[in-house]
Amino acid sequence: MRSVRARATLGATLVVAVALTVAGLAVLLVLRGNLTDRAGLEAEVTAREVAGELALGTTYAELDPGDDDTHPVQVTDEGGRVVAVSRELEAISGTGTSQVAPVPPAPTPSPGDDDDDDEDEDVDDDDPPRSEVSSDPPDFTNGTATVDGETADYRFAAVEVTTKEGVTLTVHAGAPLAAEQEAVDTVRTSMLTGLPLMLLVVAGVTWLVTRRALRPVEGIRQEMAAITASEDLSRRVPEPDSRDEIARLARTTNETLTVLEASVDRQRRFVADASHELRSPIASLRTQLEVGEAHPELLDVPGAVADTVRLQVLAADLLLLARLDAGERPGRAAVGLDALVREEVSQRAVDRIRPDVSVADDSGPLEVAGSRGQLARVIGNLLDNAQRHAERSVAVAVRADGGDVLVEVTDDGSGVPEAERDRIFERFVRLDDARSRDDGGAGLGLAIARDVAARHGGTLTVGEGPGGGARFTLRLPKKPQDGRDGTAEDG
Template sequence: MAESGAGAGALGRAVRGVRGVPYGLTVLGYRLRSAARRAGRRLGRVTAWCGRVASWLGQLPGLRRCLPRSVRGRATLGATAVVAVALGAASVALVGLLDANLWENAESAAGQQATAVAALAAAGRFDPLPPPAHGADFYQVVGADGRVLAASPNLAGRPALSPKRPVRTGTERSTWDTGLPHGEHRQRVVEVTTGTPQGLVTVFAGTSLRDADAVDDTTTASLAVGVPLLLLTVALVTWRVTGRALGPVEAIRAEVAEITDRDLHRRVPVPASQDEIARLAATMNATLDRLEAAGARQRRFIADASHELRSPITVLRTQLEVALAHPDPALWTELVTGALEDTTRLQALAADLLLLARLDAAEPAPVTPVDLTELVRELAEARRGDPHPVAATTPPGPPVTVLANPLWLGRLVTNLLDNAQRYAETRVGLDLRVADGLAVLTVTDDGPGIPAADRERVFERFARLDDARSREEGGAGLGLAIARELAGCLGGRLTAEEAPRGARLVARLPLA
């Protein structure tokens, strides 16, 4: 009865030890650590292999020259490399998860076999022991002295699987890989130590990992074939898609390559995709529009400049020929005076053309704070004796200061006053005020005025209105064009606005 009670107590301790919560937590933690170690080993091998390949490639002197230079080739290579890395990581994770799951099943079967045999050993029932259960391949019972007390038929006559000896009462579970000569596959062994009437014994139960090995081999072979095919598919698809996406870019490049300075009317094709390439084509066409307009302005400017220069040169040549053909001292004064006037006109026209060329080239000019109030007063005072005096009005209080180049600002106001005095009948007005944080300079006259349809055309180079602004009244048609360019370079703007009578030109400049 005492032995029976002791056996029952040992059996209860074994069952509680195997099925207890601490045991379950221990097994769960072990499985997680085991799966992490296996995945880490595989990932480490892959990383080491990639490192060796990268080191080998880095030693190649012509590797950089071998890389594709086209966007299509680089995009294909980059997409294929990214997919290759992703597939490699996914393959390692897949094999690791499958392996961990199969190892868990093998360990569970071995654990159930060890638990059942430990329960029989705790009850003192060593003979006869049942054959291995389904899923388990063998078991072995080893006493405290290292003697094999019982074993499954396929381990009959073999020594103890482990030299480890039990040292305390209770149940202890451990798992390890062993290289048993039984079979051609690895074995998963579970160890359970429990107390029996004869003392402490250790039960070893194991199962084959042939399923895990088979799955590893099958999965590895499948990935070895499938991954390269998938990478090839990704490369081909990327190559085709990138080629289709870059087709419009190549068409734009080919069209731009054929456009010369004589074919600025041509435009690049705009795809109907409404994407970035379509916007690029639209921007390119807008740039070509500006180039064509700039070319047309340049040709028109050259033609007008040639025409304007030809007239005074022709007159000057005629006067010199007359003076040479009729060497009459009485006519020399009149001829020299006319030649001097034409020379002055040529000099002024050349100076205007040079200034326009500098403004077109956007050459920077030094700027300083300029007292616009004092400048307006000085220019008005200098024209006091003109046929049409300038009536200047400045705001009371502190002076109006702007940040500008003094020469350019003086030329701007001078051109506006020259234009007003050229076409005024009785008076010219010059008004300075401050509005909306800007210095507003207004020049008015009581002449024929500027029609609404021509308020922008008067700022074109060599532009003249048919009736009111003719060459006989002076000027080459560059004054207002230069004034608008100067206003733009000074950060402001010049406009022609409606007036009750005559012309009204308004320049707005930022304050200093």
């Protein structure tokens, strides 16, 4: 079954069916046991009444066991011979013997027997036997009996009794099991009749409840299908008023759509901005080449080279951003940030403001795990940004801060307004829009720097420097010394 509603209904119905079946069997067993015990109690009462009469000296001829037709009685001696039965008892089973005709009792010894017999009689006279009914719990058996032509099932109780003559007899008395069988049959029939109806009710209620519970899910599915067909990520799925799992699913789906919409919008802006940024150097380069082709003496070779370099740098930045957006994970090589900063500072052009580097001597190893090439790009972008906005000086500090390594790049420029400190890390955003593109760049350097820092488990923030300029702080987790890996990766 492909329907959740159908599977839930079937599962609930099967569980209820098993539970009702087990409960019904338990009820039948308990009911049968109670009724059987009641019939046994009736049989025991009748058996003890007859045993009491025998203990009082009632003879077999005078004994009238089972004065009603509902409690057949059979009395046997120690040899298993039947000595008395109830009236109209025609057949019996379950009492140890099926005889229903009394056997004449054995003859009583006469006073003229031999001396041994006299001695026995003397002993008996000295210690006459006591008549009593056994107080032990009776033995219960099930059997059948035919009384006045009708055969039925009975519960028999066997009680022993000793007569005044010292003869031990066993009284078997029965109680009918018809009431027990009728009650059990009635309950069983009611259960067999009511079980299908109960299962139909359970299935119907489960179907309706599941349908109502899954209705919001169907609404979510339909809205998602509509969003997929229209490609309109601004739409949202309906959120039910309940606070259950479906409501949380709807909220999570809408949150996912929001993130997806932002990602797609960001990608579209990125493509549009990249196309705009690429158009300018390409158009400039093409113009210069066309002029050079028509008038070789007017070819601006340095300008063409500058446009080519700018185009190359922009293409490299776009490629790196694409790799970062694709989720590329940096390497785990050990990179010394102090040495990396010195290397990047040494490569700065002599006609720019040369950064002043300071490294804390007592900080220990200032190594992080990552891609040396990407981290070098971050340091280079921060230095380029600081040199571009500084008036007279740029300071770079490298130090340890707990389990992190900090690189702080400070300039003495005009700084970054507090309201713009998050915006400058967006792609293609420049606060100096009045400046030329050649001087101001494409606005990708800080965006790349923050993305690379985040991929390395760190952060990049901007604040205010001591002189009012901007201070960029790169914080990266320090590499554990017991897991050093000297393999370099330029990523």
